[in-house]
Amino acid sequence: MSAFFTGVWVILTLELRQRVRTVSWYVLIGVFIGLIAIVTIVLSVALRGFEVDNSGGAGVYSTIIYFVLLLGTLVAPALSGNAINGDRDAGTLATTQVTLITTWELIIGKFLAAWVTALAFLAAAVPFLIYASIVGRLGGGAIAVSLLILAVELGVVAAIGVGLSGLVSRPLFSVVLSYLAVAALSIGTLIAFTLGGLAVQSEVTNTSSYGVSYNDSGEAISCSPRQTTRYPTPRFDLFWGVLAANPYVVLADAVPSTYDSNGYPTDLFGQVKFGIRSAQITPETEVEYDECADGPPESSPTAREVIDTTTPGWFVGLVIHLLLAAGALTGAWARTRTPASRLSRGSRIA
């Protein structure tokens, strides 16, 4: 087993020296730090106006985490999407494969290198995260969970990139496919959720009568005739599971929320979580309301109540992501192992 880790370590360090540690990569990190700095400053100033319970820092923190996830998922495919087929093009894959490095050592080493590279972006954002967590007085749990989920999600993207680079023979094509995979998870799930909810609509029958005159204590004493209206309502409750596979939703759903005095989430994660959890609630198709009989309209539940009474789905999304990552890496292994039995059309092994 130690031979396996030695092999992985050799590939990991080789990959980092050969592929990553270049001037352009340092420039990229510099640009990234610059962007984070701008976002942090602008948000700190802008959110001061909305500050309730001194929660502006929590908003800044969650926004920076989302920003790291966004940039990480934008950069990781470019760095990992040609890890294997790029080597084949450069003529360095086969010379590695004739050594005692096994195919799994090669693939795991390349995956770890891609992951470490993506995590460097997270590391670069740490000073800003520390600032935001101090200002926002964040709980240790929220910080730990958000960092952990972010790190795992970056790993998933790295694994998909490396996996596709082993499955597809042309580097350009595999990089594009990696981007499409990231886009499918980040934006595609959102589109599928929205379209699905709009396509399947249920008709709501609403029978209501409202108060016309009130007594001194504000109770309705005479009401309008019952009026029946029918209207369609989208059924997002049938499609919320699609959103569970969205990395931004997974992140938001997993992080424990903090609320202000009105039961409203203080950070971006909580607001996203409120949105996705609200979509779980099945709309009532028969609404009957008589103000004279039922009393004044109930106030709608707070975000906190909605979140506390609905199902968390982040672990389902996380499991889906981990299965995708494992599947991509296993597929790459099957296509890369030697002695090769099958070669894709028109490809050279060396």
Add this chain to the structure above:
Amino acid sequence: MRNLAPVKPPRSTKLGAMTVAQLVSGGIVVDHVRRSFGSVHAVRDASFTAMPGTVTGLIGPNGSGKTTLMLMLASLLQPEGGSIRIAGFDPMDATAEVRSRMGWMPDVLGSWANLSVRSTLEYTARMYGMDLPAASARAGELVSIVDLAELASSPTRVLSRGQKQRLSLARALVHNPEVLLLDEPASGLDPGARTHLRVLVRRLAAEGKTILVSSHVLAELDEMADGVVYIDGGVTASADVVARSRASARPWRIRSSNIEALRASLISVGITDAEITTDRKDLLVPLSGEDAAATLLVSLIRSGVVISAFAPAVGDLEHTFLDLSSSGDLT
């Protein structure tokens, strides 16, 4: 003379049940190997044996299946039929055993562009399971063996084609393998480097290694190889056919200051005018074998013709190669 220090085979290697073939021969044993890609039969029927301590040439026209055969020997490609033994092991069943004993220099010159020559060799050594000190010691030896000591700290992207070629050879030698597969090792080398390569290859063979060299430069192989395997259309030529081709008539070049007297003498010893071709200032005459050539030379000198050159017009390998290629039937 630089020292090629032996390196212990890295990692533990399990010896399975040894077959008779493994006991009687190291080297390379290829028996009726075939491999196709879809409808293209790259290698249809290849058989040959290369013994330890010898240099064997692998010759064939472009697209004849040389590289496909090399890839199967290098444990990168599965044969569809037949059997291969590298240093006594089957690359399919005992891949790690084969890899720890076999060095492969590909025809594609790839290198890790950002790494120095020395780091490239260190990383390759570590891929064979050597620890860091052993790897760096071995890298130090190899850069001087292949004459890259001055460039040891330069990134490999600045190397010329010939220098990359030598780096590639050094990489194949990292773990001091018993069997060396060299795919076009001489292409891109200047004459000095070729001589150096030839000396190095001969020395490695003298140490008991089995060396298979594929090349287009037939004259080069003529000087280097102990035996030759001809391959065309994915089929290796049998020994009988090679012997027949070697014995078939080939042109000899005869040079004289008096070309017309030479022509007259040639006709007088029984060579027809139609057989004689003029090439610049020389005459080319087809002769079958060394004996016929010796006899002709004696009669020409007796007839008083002044001769300044008398030699085969093409090398041994080139002649056999061309004869085999034109006959189109190697079996």
